[in-house]
Amino acid sequence: MEQPVILSKLEQEALLHAIEAALPVREARQFFLWTQGQMQALLPHQVMVCLRFGADDELVHSSCLHSGVLDVAVRSRLADPADGLALRLARHCRASLQLPASLAAGDGTAPPSLQAFQAELRACGVDNALLHGTARLPGGASCFVLFGLPHAARARQAYFLALLLPYLHLSWQCVSAGIGAGVARADGALARPVSAREAEILYWVKEGKSNDEIGQLLGISGLTVKNHLQRLYRLLGVSNRAHAIARCGALRVLERPRPALASAA
Structure with missing residues (x-):
């Protein structure tokens, strides 16, 4: 039986601040500031790839967020919308119902199904990854892949990400659908037909x-x-x-x- 994760007072405060800061997020700039600000207090990371899937589980939108300098080639390997590491990890873990999931490049105890990804992590210079996502939903699903955590993610970090997942999902759905900018309606349809x-x-x-x-x-x-x-x-x-x-x-x-x-x- 897994031991319950007990949050310290500081962690509780950081979680509350992160949730409060997520509530008004509707635009890409707000989402970036939130994920690279308050969220970092609970889950420090170098890069986060956000993926939005449609009703048929096709990739609809993706974005790579990072506050530091990121090599163009590394960014492409991690976040390419056609065949990036984040997308392949997300598809694998969602298909095998392994969410949340963590991966460390030097961890010899990683599940066999994830070991193939470890060499790619090392090649990109990001030793640790953590990901979580929603199940299939009528309005589309989300998945978030965090790269470059300061140490291997364990049950505690996975729990933090699970607690933040509803807020990440709702905010990302708004941002990726363009609701804040007025280009799409809340039901995901376009504001006008394509000419x-x-x-x-x-x-x-x-x-x-x-x-x-x-x-x-x-x-x-x-x-x-x-x-x-x-x-x-x-x-x-x-x-x-x-x-x-x-x-x-x-x-x-x-x-x-x-x-x-x-x-x-």
């Missing part, structure tokens, strides 16, 4: 075309394509092309027939 021109551009982005190539196909300039994409990013609540395609997949925006070529913006 025919935007659908054309999204189709060609999904096909791997550059802005200039899309412009040539549609008879507009690459700069016009870029401006359309920037508006789409704000509408979808995303920050790059990969996230836009993932979000559109979740919303089934791209399940229409291929748009015809056009000659005017």
